[in-house]
Amino acid sequence: MSWLRIRLRAERDQADSISDALEQCGALAVTLEDAGDEAMFARPGSDEPRLWAQTSLSALLPADMEPSRFAADVAALLGVQTPPWEVDRVPDQDWERAWMDRFRPMHVGGNLWICPSWFAPPPPPAVAVVLDPGLAFGTGTHATTSLCLEWLATNTLVGTEVVDFGCGSGILAIAALKLGARSAWAVDIDPGALTVTCDNAQRNEVSDRLTATSPSSLPADMVADVVVANILADPLIELAPRLATLTRAGGILLLSGMLEPQLAEVGHRYSENFAIEARTRDGWALLVCRKPVQGD
Numbered sequence: 007m008s009w010l011r012i013r014l015r016a017e018r019d020q021a022d023s024i025s026d027a028l029e030q031c032g033a034l035a036v037t038l039e040d041a042g043d044e045a046m047f048a049r050p051g052s053d054e055p056r057l058w059a060q061t062s063l064s065a066l067l068p069a070d071m072e073p074s075r076f077a078a079d080v081a082a083l084l085g086v087q088t089p090p091w092e093v094d095r096v097p098d099q100d101w102e103r104a105w106m107d108r109f110r111p112m113h114v115g116g117n118l119w120i121c122p123s124w125f126a127p128p129p130p131p132a133v134a135v136v137l138d139p140g141l142a143f144g145t146g147t148h149a150t151t152s153l154c155l156e157w158l159a160t161n162t163l164v165g166t167e168v169v170d171f172g173c174g175s176g177i178l179a180i181a182a183l184k185l186g187a188r189s190a191w192a193v194d195i196d197p198g199a200l201t202v203t204c205d206n207a208q209r210n211e212v213s214d215r216l217t218a219t220s221p222s223s224l225p226a227d228m229v230a231d232v233v234v235a236n237i238l239a240d241p242l243i244e245l246a247p248r249l250a251t252l253t254r255a256g257g258i259l260l261l262s263g264m265l266e267p268q269l270a271e272v273g274h275r276y277s278e279n280f281a282i283e284a285r286t287r288d289g290w291a292l293l294v295c296r297k298p299v300q301g302d
Contacts, residue, residue, distance in 0.1 A: 009034075010067040012076070014091035021061040023084065031079040033065035069095070109138075114152055116159035118181060123209070133159075135181050136209050150236050150262040153285055153292035154178055157260055158234075163187045166231035169224075169252055171245070172263075176203030176218070178234045183212040191230070192218045221248075229254040239264040239272050246275045250297070253280075259295040266291050 012033075016024050025036045039062045067076060073093045111121040111128060119134045121127045127134030158178065164186035170179035173192035180203075183190050190212075192203045200218040207216045233253045235242060242249075242261050253259045259280060264272050269291045273282050280295035 009069055009096050010071060010073060010093060011096050012065045012067060012073065012091050012093050014063055016061050016063060021063065024080075025063060027080045027083045028063065028065040030083060031076055032071060033067055035066045037064045038062070039064070066096075112147070114159060115156035116185075118155060118159035118185065120155070120177070120181075133181075133184050135177060135184055137175060137177055137180075137206055149287040149290040150264075150292065151177065153287055153290070154234055154236055154260055154262050155181055157285075157292070157294060158182055158185055158232075161258075163232065167191075169193060169228070169230040169233045171221070171233060171235040171249065171252070172237040172241075173203050173218070174199050174236075176206045176216070178236065179203065179216060180207055180210050180212055182232065182234075183207075183215050184210060187215075187232070189215045189217070191224065191228070192216060193221055193224060194218075195220060224252075228252060229257075231257045232260070233257070234260045234262075236260075236262040239268040242272050243275045250276065250279045253295075253297045255297055256299045257297050259293075259297065261293040261295060262291070264291050264293075265289060269293070 012028075014024075021038060025038060028036045067073070077091070109122045111119050111125050111134075113119050117131050117133045119128055119132050121134045121136050123136050123138050127136065155178065158181050163182055166182075166187045168179060168182040168187045168190040170176065170182070170190060171193045173179055173194045176192045176199075179190040179192040192200065192207075194200055194203070197220075200220070203216075203218045204213065207213045207218070230252055231254055233249055235245065235249055237245075242264060249259055249261075259276070261272060261276070266286050266289055269284055269286075273284065273293055276282060276293070276295050280297050282296075283294045285292045285294065
């Protein structure tokens with residue numbers, strides 16, 4: 007038996023409504039995925055859905071359905087012109103297995119690996135973070151996340167306190183704990199992200215050392231040895247005073263989620279309080295900010 011598959015792209019604010027329309031018009035299943043290898047970010051104070059700026063939608067249809075009629079029905083339901091999409095015929099298969107086969111253990115630096123739960127983690131001395139792909143995006147594949155993970159994996163974290171500001175799936179906080187950090191605070195404005203982070207921490211057996219919280223619930227006098235903020239350039243600029251205060255004298259602040267052309271503006275905002283080193287990959291950037299000890 008074969009099926010019809012319709013694939014299209016949508017902007018973040020359209021993806022949910024298009025997905026609903028596809029299902030209402032007869033799609034058997036609709037899958038949403040990142041269309042541009044983009045990390046999942048949350049803006050401070052925003053209720054924006056945690057979807058990608060460019061989302062790829064794939065709808066599975068019965069083989070005997072007429073694609074043009076289906077497209078017209080979807081367009082009528084949405085009140086727009088028929089969106090551009092591709093149609094192909096796919097053979098019957100184990101869809102869950104096909105999806106799982108796309109994700110395999112990933113070495114990100116040093117001894118650190120990111121490993122889906124359906125694979126056995128690599129043996130020691132490898133350090134494996136068990137994390138499955140999901141809507142609360144952050145599985146290490148995006149350049150901004152991998153740059154942060156590489157820094158964590160190649161620097162000594164034993165005994166440190168870490169804050170992951172804008173934690174998403176919690177991947178950075180959990181990686182820091184598995185690499186020897188004493189404790190970690192996972193911070194996000196999205197309650198769903200905090201729930202996913204706690205689930206992932208439990209799976210990785212680090213729940214006893216992780217605290218998941220909203221920004222407003224962080225202790226007023228909180229300081230950390232390492233602060234990681236993998237968010238967007240505008241929030242990084244907006245949050246500069248708070249992130250600087252969160253970073254202990256002699257500590258490290260990792261800033262990521264910005265494009266290379268945004269480096270200068272973001273770096274300038276932090277240059278008064280930090281010595282800054284930039285690293286780039288695939289058009290994205292990481293700023294490693296070192297806060298001097300008084301007298302340096």
